[in-house]
Amino acid sequence: MLEIIAAVAVILAIAIAAVLILAATKPNKLRVERTATIKAPAETIFPLINDFRKWRNWSPYETKDPAMKRTYGGAESGKGATYAWDGDRNVGSGRMEILDASAPQKIVIKLDFFTPFEGHNTAEFTMLPQEDGTHVTWLMHGPANFMSKLIQVFINLDNMIGKDFEAGLANLKKVVER
Numbered sequence: 001m002l003e004i005i006a007a008v009a010v011i012l013a014i015a016i017a018a019v020l021i022l023a024a025t026k027p028n029k030l031r032v033e034r035t036a037t038i039k040a041p042a043e044t045i046f047p048l049i050n051d052f053r054k055w056r057n058w059s060p061y062e063t064k065d066p067a068m069k070r071t072y073g074g075a076e077s078g079k080g081a082t083y084a085w086d087g088d089r090n091v092g093s094g095r096m097e098i099l100d101a102s103a104p105q106k107i108v109i110k111l112d113f114f115t116p117f118e119g120h121n122t123a124e125f126t127m128l129p130q131e132d133g134t135h136v137t138w139l140m141h142g143p144a145n146f147m148s149k150l151i152q153v154f155i156n157l158d159n160m161i162g163k164d165f166e167a168g169l170a171n172l173k174k175v176v177e178r
Helices: 004-022 041-050 052-057 144-155 156-178
Strands: 028-037 069-073 080-085 092-103 106-115 120-129 132-142
Touching: 004 041, 004 144, 028 069, 028 156, 041 052, 041 106, 041 120, 041 132, 041 156, 052 080, 132 156
Parallel strands: none
Antiparallel strands: 028 132, 069 080, 080 092, 092 106, 106 120, 120 132
C-alpha cells in the first residue's frame, strides 16, 4: 500500500513539474488581435468606441452578466474617460481608461483586470479607410505573468478572447450598418 502511495506521489510530482515547465515556456507577452471591415466611414464607427456608455450597444462583454455593475467617470468620452465593472465569474471586475483618442483612426485604452485574475493590458482600436468601408482592428496586448502562462497550458487565450473580439466586431458592424 505504501508503495502505491509513493508511486502516485512521484507521478503527481512529475505531472506538476511538467505543467510548471510548460508554463515557463509560454511567451512573456499576450497579444490577441481581430479585424473586420465595416461598410461605413471611420467617423461613424469612432464615437461608438470612444464613449464607454455606447459599448452596451455592441460589446460582447455587456451581455455576459445582465446584473453587472458599471461605473463611468472622467471625461464623457475620449481621453480620460473611465469605465469600471464588477460582475459575476463570466466578466469579473476591472477598469478601463482611454489614454488616447485620435479621431477618427485610433483609440488606446488602459485595461486592468482585478478578478478573477489580475492583468494589466492595453487595448487598441484602429480604423483605416478602405474603398468598401473601414478596416477595424481590435488589439489587446500586455505582459503575460506566470498565472497567465499557467492558464495558457490548459486554455488557448487567443482563441478564447479572440472569439469575444470577433463577436464584438460583428456586433459593431451590425449596429453601424443598420
